[in-house]
Amino acid sequence: MATLQKIRSKGPLLVIVIGLALFAFIAGDAWKILQPHQKTEVGEVDGESLSAQDYQKLVEEYTEVIKFTSGMSALTDEQTTQIKDEVWRNYVNNKLIENEAKKLGLTVSKAEIQAIIDEGTNPILQQTPFRNQQTGQFDKDMLKKFLVDYSKMDKTKMPPQYSEYYDKMFKFWTFVEKSLTQSRLAEKYQNLISRSLISNPIEAKAAFEARVNTADYLVAAIPYTSISDSTIKVSDSELKDLYNKKKEQFKQFVESRNIKYIDVPVVASKxxxxxxxxxxxxxxxxxxxxxxxxxxxxxxxxxxxxxxxxxxxxxxxxxxxxxxxxxxxxxxxxxxxxxxxxxxxxxxxxxxxxxxxxxxxxxxxxxxxxxxxxxxxxxxxxxxxxxxxxxxxxxxxxxxxxxxxxxxxxxxxxxxxxxxxxxxxxxxxxxxxxxxxxxxxxxxxxxxxxxxxxxxxxxxxxxxxxxxxVNFSKETYNKIYNDFSSFIAANPTLEKINANAEAKGYKLLERNDLFSAEHVIGGIKGTREAMRWVFGAKEGDVSQMFECGDNNHLLVIAVTGIVKEGYRPLELVKDQLKAELIRDKKAEKIMADIKAKNLTSFAQCKTIPNVVTDSVKHVSFAAPAYVASVRSSEPVLSAYASIAPLNKLSAPVKGNAAVFVFQPYSKEKLKEVYNQKEEELKVQGMAMRAASRFVNDLYIKAKVKDNRYLFF
CATH class of the missing domain: 3.10.50.40 (Chitinase A; domain 3)
Structure with a gap:
């Protein structure tokens, strides 16, 4: 009875384990049969593919780690989804660094890992059970004792629950060792990049001066909002020219889809x-x-x-x-x-x-x-x-x-x-x-x-x-289901759905730039099949009806556009470019009007139509100035902090939210003593932080493909 009760208490976990076992058994043969006709890779990094089976093993491994460390016997759908994403991110990052390290001859030896364990300060080690109860710190002696005891353990002479716990702890430690190796290799690679970034006395001195030299401004701002957008004309050729100039900003590395959809929540009746x-x-x-x-x-x-x-x-x-x-x-x-x-x-x-x-x-x-x-x-x-x-x-x-x-x-x-x-x-x-x-x-x-x-x-x-x-009944569900089915049958095209949805009481929703790495559509659970359909459909296709959520949502989707990998089309960034051109034309007009007035004093600036005046204090080149009156950060004002003449009215300059005319009325040098070595380290630190984004560059170069939506 005790054993039966224990099995009952672990029912949900056993269902998951048995389900995964059956999945592995069935899928193992099924994927072999389908291999000539269907991809079985969940993704690819630098030309190297990851199979669905191997990805599932990684997910299961990390799931057991989370269960062990948290004490949970089963995880929610949301937690499982988070684990899948975390496993994929870690796999990609580790593979990117591993490939680069291999080219450079970087490796991590067993002796290095043992040294990390002996030192005991690595944050990963602090997450293990091998911690001294008094100090809370990692205890290598506890680890050694466990590994020795485990190697000598006779599982036939101990209760099954103890044997199971020791097995889980050993697997957890194996995962920790692997994580230590991966993190050490990443640290080596990042250090190699960081060491190539050095500073010099001229750069250090410039950075110091940019920080300590500050100015207080009187500011007159003419906001762009003072001119109506409708009065500014933008031609197609101007849009095309600006697009060509900024084309690299609009590069998209993963294909996305634009969709329209109707989500019908099923709710209880009176x-x-x-x-x-x-x-x-x-x-x-x-x-x-x-x-x-x-x-x-x-x-x-x-x-x-x-x-x-x-x-x-x-x-x-x-x-x-x-x-x-x-x-x-x-x-x-x-x-x-x-x-x-x-x-x-x-x-x-x-x-x-x-x-x-x-x-x-x-x-x-x-x-x-x-x-x-x-x-x-x-x-x-x-x-x-x-x-x-x-x-x-x-x-x-x-x-x-x-x-x-x-x-x-x-x-x-x-x-x-x-x-x-x-x-x-x-x-x-x-x-x-x-x-x-x-x-x-x-x-x-x-x-x-x-x-x-x-x-x-x-x-x-x-x-x-x-x-x-208060749940809905089967009769309520059937009525909503049949009504929606009838609507879809009568409106099989996007044009008809657009024309008739509102009249039938259905709200047509829109979502642009849906990526395959996302897990849900419209915040609705259980839309995996719908995601598969979206990324297999053609532009203009309308889906069948999907039953989603906790069996309480009905969904139909139409693909309105496909944004391929590469440069986003002009049409999709047109509004952004148009807004920039309108702002620039407004700035040109405002600046021309100000120059025509031949202003010589700040007092005269107050007579400019639609002007707002303000004062901005402690402006330096090292940080953007914030102008409260137009609620905007304005780097252009910071750029003049150290060079604008004291008490002299500036020419009009174009900012983010307005055209500015300013007059420095006070300048101050902060009371800091220049230390060349410290300043060089600060500059080098800034460069290292910028260099820490190297994984993004590796990601782009490796042409990472994420096909997990096809399987999971």
Whole structure:
């Protein structure tokens, strides 16, 4: 029974593991059969492909690392998606650096990795379980002991759960070693690039002067918004000329798609809502008469909040329950009521309330012998010895190897799925008084616990909760499905969808530059099949209807455009270029008008139509000036900080948000002492930060292809 219960508790994890095993078995042969006709690579880096099977292995490896370090037995869809992206990013980055390092002869030896382990300061090592409890730092001796013990371990003579844990820890350490090698190689390559960037005394002196020489300006600004865009004409030839001049800025390294789509959310009808309300009302009447076995009652009601026979803090309950629980009398029913925030009908019964310590410091002795009978006999003997005055710490060291007390709070069980043994353990622990001891019999072992200290008294509640979401019925789904199917059948082209969607009550949405590396369309879960269709379709194609989300969204998509890898067409960047040309023409007009006025003083600037005046202080060449009156950062003003003559009105200059006329009224040199060595290091540091973006250049050069959407 204990084994069966353990299997049940790990049900979701087993489903995932079995599912992956079946997938590997089936896909292994299927991909061999399809290989002549279909690609099986999820991606390519520098001409080297990564197969779907190998990528899946990397994902599984990292998934197990996350589970091990987080203590989770299963991951959500969102967490799995994040892991897949992280695995791909790491694979690409490591492959890019590995290929470059190979050309240069850069390697990482086992001796280097051992030196990193001996030093023990690498951040990766701080994430391992091999840390000293007192200092919190990585402990190489703990690692060595584990590796020696693991190499000598006889799995036939230890409980399966311990053997499994040691296997997971060894696999985790193998992953850490691989990560250390990869990070060390990346560090070597980056250092090689950084060492090629040096500074010189002239550059250092210029950087120092640019930072310490500051000026205060009087500023007159004529915003571009003072001229209507409609008065400025831009010709096609001007757009084409500017496009050709800036063409390199519009280079796209991955193909994208432009789409229009209709997303139909399936929501509950009034009839569905009334049915759920009726059901909760009936369960509420039954709850009022229930005095025992609340676990079974709540489970049979299919409430979304299971009953656990433990005291919970208020925050452990759903927000709407927590907000009302103090208003409910002990033993009385609160509800039913509707909660709009989570779309549920609810009622609850507070069974008990107490003020109790929430932080418990305890120590324990785990007793496990060859048979349950021997375990009980030995545990009773130890327990009686403790009652007779034996030293708890000494017995703990003898039988468990660890006598250190530890703290625990109700957070350890609140929100977790607990079996009856977990409930028994936590209930016993939280009900013990300080210095009291209990001998708890569990299926795998006996646990003798002693409470050392208690603190942090909180109000706690034991409550049975009925919470049911107002979901749509099958009839509601079928009606929405059939109506939408009929609309798609009657409007099979993009032109017809454009013309008739709104009249039928459907909203046509648009998304440009959809990339295959994305996972969802329109923020809707479960759109993987739709993504595959989008990137296999031609311009103008309209999809079939997709059932998406948590089976609560219907989706139809039309491809309105395909943006190929390479330079984005002029038509797609036309608005951006037009806005720039309009700004430049406005600047030319404003500057010509100002020059015609022959202004000689800042006071005269205030007579310019639409002018706004301001003062900007402590402007230096090293940082852009911010002009509050036009809400814009203006590097052009910073450029004049050290060269503009004091108290002399400038000529008009073109800025980002306005044309400016300015007059320096004060100049100051910051009280810093020039240190050539320090300044050279600062300049070199700036160059190194810029060089850290080398991976982007490697990425572009390697022509990385990401086809994961075809498989995952």
């Amino acid at each position: 009839t569905d809502r009334a049915e759920v309300e009726k059901e909760v009302t009936e369960y509420t009447k039954q709850l009022a008469g229930t005095t025992a076995d609340f676990t079974t009652f709540v489970r049979n009601s299919e409430s979304e909040v299971p009953f656990v026979d433990l005291f919970y803090t208020k925050k452990a309950f759903p927000a709407d329950i927590a907000a009302r629980i103090d208003s409910a009398s002990i033993g009385q029913i609160y509800g039913p009521y509707y909660n709009q925030q989570d779309n549920t009908f609810n009622s609850f019964k507070v069974l008990a309330k107490q003020s109790a310590a929430d932080s418990i410091q305890f120590r324990q002795i785990q007793i496990a012998a060859a048979t349950p009978e021997k375990t009980k006999s030995l545990a009773d003997s130890v327990y009686n010895a403790l009652k007779g005055g034996a030293d708890f710490a000494e017995l703990a060291k003898k039988y468990s190897g660890n006598a250190e007390p530890q703290w625990i709070t109700s957070q350890a069980y609140e929100g977790a799925t607990l079996d009856e043994n977990n409930v028994k353990l936590f209930s016993t622990l939280f009900n013990l008084g300080v210095n009291e001891t209990a001998n708890l019999s569990l299926p795998q072992a006996n646990v003798i616990m002693q409470v050392v200290d208690k603190k942090a008294v909180k109000d706690k509640y034991k409550a049975a909760v009925i919470k049911k979401t």
